[in-house]
Amino acid sequence: xxxxxxxxxxxxxxxxxxxxxxxxxxxxxxxxxxxxxxxxxxxxxxxxxxxxxxxxxxxxxxxxxxxxxxxxxxxxxxxxxxxxxxxxxxxxxxxxxxxxxxxxxxxxxxxxxxxxxxxxxxxxxxxxxxxxxxxxxxxxxxxxxxxxxxxxxxxxxxxxxxxxxxxxxxxxxxxxxxxxxxxxxxxxxxxxxxxxxxxxxxxxxxxxxxxxxxxxxxxxxxxxxxxxxxxxxxxxxxxxxxxxxxxxxxxxxxxxxxxxxxxxxxxxxxxxxxxxxxxxxxxxxxxxxxxxxxxxxxxxxxxxxxxxxxxxxxxxxxxxxxxxxxxxxxxxxxxxxxxxxxxxxxxxxxxxxxxxxxxxxxxxxxxxxxxxxxxxxxxxxxxxxxxxxxxxxxxxxxxxxxxxxxxxxxxxxxxxxxxxxxxxxxxxxxxxxxxxxxxxxxxxxxxxxxxxxxxxxxxxxxxxxxxxxxxxxx
Amino acid sequence: xxxxxxxxxxxxxxxxxxxxxxxxxxxxxxxxxxxxxxxxxxxxxxxxxxxxxxxxxxxxxxxxxxxxxxxxxxxxxxxxxxxxxxxxxxxxxxxxxxxxxxxxxxxxxxxxxxxxxxxxxxxxxxxxxxxxxxxxxxxxxxxxxxxxxxxxxxxxxxxxxxxxxxxxxxxxxxxxxxxxxxxxxxxxxxxxxxxxxxxxxxxxxxxxxxxxxxxxxxxxxxxxxxxxxxxxxxxxxxxxxxxxxxxxxxxxxxxxxxxxxxxxxxxxxxxxxxxxxxxxxxxxxxxxxxxxxxxxxxxxxxxxxxxxxxxxxxxxxxxxxxxxxxxxxxxxxxxxxxxxxxxxxxxxxxxxxxxxxxxxxxxxxxxxxxxxxxxxxxxxxxxxxxxxxxxxxxxxxxxxxxxxxxxxxxxxxx
Numbered sequence: 001x002x003x004x005x006x007x008x009x010x011x012x013x014x015x016x017x018x019x020x021x022x023x024x025x026x027x028x029x030x031x032x033x034x035x036x037x038x039x040x041x042x043x044x045x046x047x048x049x050x051x052x053x054x055x056x057x058x059x060x061x062x063x064x065x066x067x068x069x070x071x072x073x074x075x076x077x078x079x080x081x082x083x084x085x086x087x088x089x090x091x092x093x094x095x096x097x098x099x100x101x102x103x104x105x106x107x108x109x110x111x112x113x114x115x116x117x118x119x120x121x122x123x124x125x126x127x128x129x130x131x132x133x134x135x136x137x138x139x140x141x142x143x144x145x146x147x148x149x150x151x152x153x154x155x156x157x158x159x160x161x162x163x164x165x166x167x168x169x170x171x172x173x174x175x176x177x178x179x180x181x182x183x184x185x186x187x188x189x190x191x192x193x194x195x196x197x198x199x200x201x202x203x204x205x206x207x208x209x210x211x212x213x214x215x216x217x218x219x220x221x222x223x224x225x226x227x228x229x230x231x232x233x234x235x236x237x238x239x240x241x242x243x244x245x246x247x248x249x250x251x252x253x254x255x256x257x258x259x260x261x262x263x264x265x266x267x268x269x270x271x272x273x274x275x276x277x278x279x280x281x282x283x284x285x286x287x288x289x290x291x292x293x294x295x296x297x298x299x300x301x302x303x304x305x306x307x308x309x310x311x312x313x314x315x316x317x318x319x320x321x322x323x324x325x326x327x328x329x330x331x332x333x334x335x336x337x338x339x340x341x342x343x344x345x346x347x348x349x350x351x352x353x354x355x356x357x358x359x360x361x362x363x364x365x366x367x368x369x370x371x372x373x374x375x376x377x378x379x380x381x382x383x384x385x386x387x388x389x390x391x392x393x394x395x396x397x398x399x400x401x402x403x404x405x406x407x408x409x410x411x412x413x414x415x416x417x418x419x420x421x422x423x424x425x426x427x428x429x430x431x432x433x434x435x436x437x438x439x440x441x442x443x444x445x446x447x448x449x450x451x452x453x454x455x456x457x458x459x460x461x462x463x464x465x466x467x468x469x470x471x472x473x474x
Numbered sequence: 475x476x477x478x479x480x481x482x483x484x485x486x487x488x489x490x491x492x493x494x495x496x497x498x499x500x501x502x503x504x505x506x507x508x509x510x511x512x513x514x515x516x517x518x519x520x521x522x523x524x525x526x527x528x529x530x531x532x533x534x535x536x537x538x539x540x541x542x543x544x545x546x547x548x549x550x551x552x553x554x555x556x557x558x559x560x561x562x563x564x565x566x567x568x569x570x571x572x573x574x575x576x577x578x579x580x581x582x583x584x585x586x587x588x589x590x591x592x593x594x595x596x597x598x599x600x601x602x603x604x605x606x607x608x609x610x611x612x613x614x615x616x617x618x619x620x621x622x623x624x625x626x627x628x629x630x631x632x633x634x635x636x637x638x639x640x641x642x643x644x645x646x647x648x649x650x651x652x653x654x655x656x657x658x659x660x661x662x663x664x665x666x667x668x669x670x671x672x673x674x675x676x677x678x679x680x681x682x683x684x685x686x687x688x689x690x691x692x693x694x695x696x697x698x699x700x701x702x703x704x705x706x707x708x709x710x711x712x713x714x715x716x717x718x719x720x721x722x723x724x725x726x727x728x729x730x731x732x733x734x735x736x737x738x739x740x741x742x743x744x745x746x747x748x749x750x751x752x753x754x755x756x757x758x759x760x761x762x763x764x765x766x767x768x769x770x771x772x773x774x775x776x777x778x779x780x781x782x783x784x785x786x787x788x789x790x791x792x793x794x795x796x797x798x799x800x801x802x803x804x805x806x807x808x809x810x811x812x813x814x815x816x817x818x819x820x821x822x823x824x825x826x827x828x829x830x831x832x833x834x835x836x837x838x839x840x841x842x843x844x845x846x847x848x849x850x851x852x853x854x855x856x857x858x859x860x861x862x863x864x865x866x867x868x869x870x871x872x873x874x875x876x877x878x879x880x881x882x883x884x885x886x887x888x
Binding site: 427 | 624766801832859882885886
């Protein structure tokens with residue numbers, strides 16, 4: 001393995017920035033959920049907003065930027081014909097909340113969409129998400145105020161929800177672990193990266209071949225409307241125009257993280273015999289559950305202790321460094337959701353082939369709400385955002401086949417301690433455990449509670465710059 | 475040693491009774507609960523079972539298909555059905571052709587009726603051969619008990635040998651494990667049979683090559699694939715399928731195919747025989763060509779061979795299951811299902827086809843029918859869990875001295 005070149009072949013100017021860029025210097029984010037009240041006014045607003053939307057062109061370094069994504073209901077509200085909406089993939093058309101999809105994702109009980117703040121039952125009013133990136137909180141507030149004024153004065157859109165997020169300077173998510181490492185690198189983006197992380201463009205951008213050497217299913221215009229000269233042709237050669245090219249599907253889930261509960265659990269499970277707290281053991285157990293040290297360093301490379309500093313080397317395989325899970329447990333959050341070169345008992349080549357067919361680009365940001373009456377600290381969590389072209393085989397697959405699967409590898413009843421949800425009705429759910437592969441015998445940590453709760457979510461279409469422009473012409 | 479067997483009936487429905495029998499089956503439950511009118515839990519030898527309705531086509535009327543994977547013989551299972559679920563049988567079969575009149579429904583007439591409709595299963599795969607339902611359930615309990623023992627005592631052991639000795643002593647003293655000491659060995663690959671099988675393959679290789687060329691140039695060129703992506707399946711077709719999925723650890727798949735004619739049909743019979751033979755003699759360790767999630771699968775001809783069905787009982791979702799096959803062995807799918815009308819176009823029989831994954835999944839959905847009654851005896855246990863538990867049991871209870879490596883492997887399974 002090695003860091004390899006990844007020559008630029010994509011038209012980065014046509015791709016909304018967030019797919020390729022993490023905006024690591026634009027620490028502050030905000031999310032406006034919008035309802036279209038008047039299609040013509042909304043389209044004009046999109047047109048006016050377009051110059052503020054950053055593209056993936058890496059040579060620009062904006063101080064602030066916007067991005068736009070749409071639900072299927074939103075596209076209909078803008079006036080996209082029914083036939084053209086039916087051309088989109090099923091999960092996007094139906095949205096995140098359907099009975100069968102909730103079973104797959106584990107959205108029941110405390111995660112039930114009925115309890116969500118947004119998405120789910122509120123779907124009919126959720127049309128567009130406007131995403132803000134800014135350097136400082138003050139700048140963000142000014143930016144938001146300006147955009148809010150524009151939206152309100154247009155009269156064409158209603159802001160139904162406003163949320164803020166941020167990236168900590170140390171890149172840690174609320175549990176205190178370095179986040180955003182081990183992202184796939186989009187082939188053709190011009191960004192170099194570890195060989196194993198450079199993934200075919202079509203896994204993340206519509207209109208290109210994916211890891212199956214095929215074009216992902218892309219919405220092709222069934223009924224001509226608007227200025228179709230703005231659209232590309234179907235790369236597979238039909239005469240139809242491609243709404244998808246250079247776009248992607250965006251998964252957005254607001255995930256509350258129960259940070260105090262997480263750490264008090266880790267503390268309880270690792271106390272010394274005399275009842276005192278064992279700080280090292282506590283951090284080690286939490287790290288085993290996550291699959292990395294708080295600094296982001298890999299357990300496979302640093303099994304005994306956190307080397308600290310910034311993770312400089314994420315270019316490793318489990319097959320070589322930890323085939324038996326003795327360093328980084330099979331059931332850890334990271335290893336199960338990206339098994340790299342050691343999936344099942346398959347050889348590294350076959351494992352990588354499969355792992356690369358189930359990758360996502362994550363663009364999550366932390367959030368912290370102000371304390372409610374009497375609370376010391378407000379709710380905190382993650383605005384989980386990810387991009388993929390095939391919702392079933394990427395995001396949903398990872399959540400169901402890997403996070404929620406309690407029998408992965410040699411495990412007998414272990415779900416992902418962080419984001420896993422047991423199947424509803426599974427009589428073994430309450431005996432769930434976390435297994436730490438060890439010698440001479442495995443160690444088991446049991447009596448878990450859940451450390452995250454889903455508070456909202458929806459699937460969005462994240463169009464290219466030219467399709468954003470096209471949408472203003474329909 | 476228990477051998478699991480396949481039971482299968484195809485029974486034609488009275489033409490005006492299709493809706494009525496569908497409604498009856500729909501009340502039976504997927505997954506099939508204990509209080510169902512046709513509760514399989516009354517027959518403890520059943521691993522998985524289902525009833526489906528095969529829709530009518532131009533030539534053949536609608537029929538019911540029953541499939542069960544059972545311990546013991548076909549005949550014993552049919553007797554069990556008649557003895558334990560006579561009312562359930564009547565409730566369903568009263569809508570079928572030639573079922574005894576109400577005043578003539580006795581043990582003997584029901585038995586005779588079922589015996590008359592039983593059919594052979596030419597293609598059969600068992601993920602965990604030689605294991606009865608009770609063995610599977612016992613081994614799950616055993617693994618849990620051993621985990622509890624390790625949880626309580628693991629910190630005392632310094633070496634693998636010490637841990638193994640302590641576990642061995644513990645199970646020897648516990649009468650609850652008496653069943654596990656009965657003589658048992660895991661199913662073995664049959665090398666001699668496979669040797670002759672490969673020899674035979676080599677002999678017919680020229681024929682196979684001719685077959686591949688003829689199919690490629692004279693059949694596939696004319697074939698009419700459905701050409702539908704999985705996102706283009708009519709919602710009305712998907713809805714009843716989706717409501718039955720992802721409710722337990724496992725899922726079912728019931729597909730009905732129209733068979734292509736001529737040489738394709740000959741090839742299909744050959745590849746099903748191939749699949750069955752290798753399943754019984756080679757793929758006995760819990761995976762079929764690398765796919766490790768299938769409990770039972772079968773292929774059966776119906777309607778005088780003009781159609782065939784595929785039934786599978788597997789872990790995970792539809793997408794995960796089909797994706798797994800494409801990742802590991804799409805060529806095998808192509809060889810068999812290439813004989814079904816509408817299949818994605820193949821390339822020299824083995825290429826393309828399933829590898830066009832979205833079109834393949836679309837074909838999978840279009841050929842899928844609902845499974846109104848479906849039963850699993852161990853709905854929360856994955857196939858790999860079953861296999862691993864048997865390895866654990868065999869090495870702990872049914873083996874002589876273990877090497878250090880074998881001891882480590884045993885401990886990893888707890």
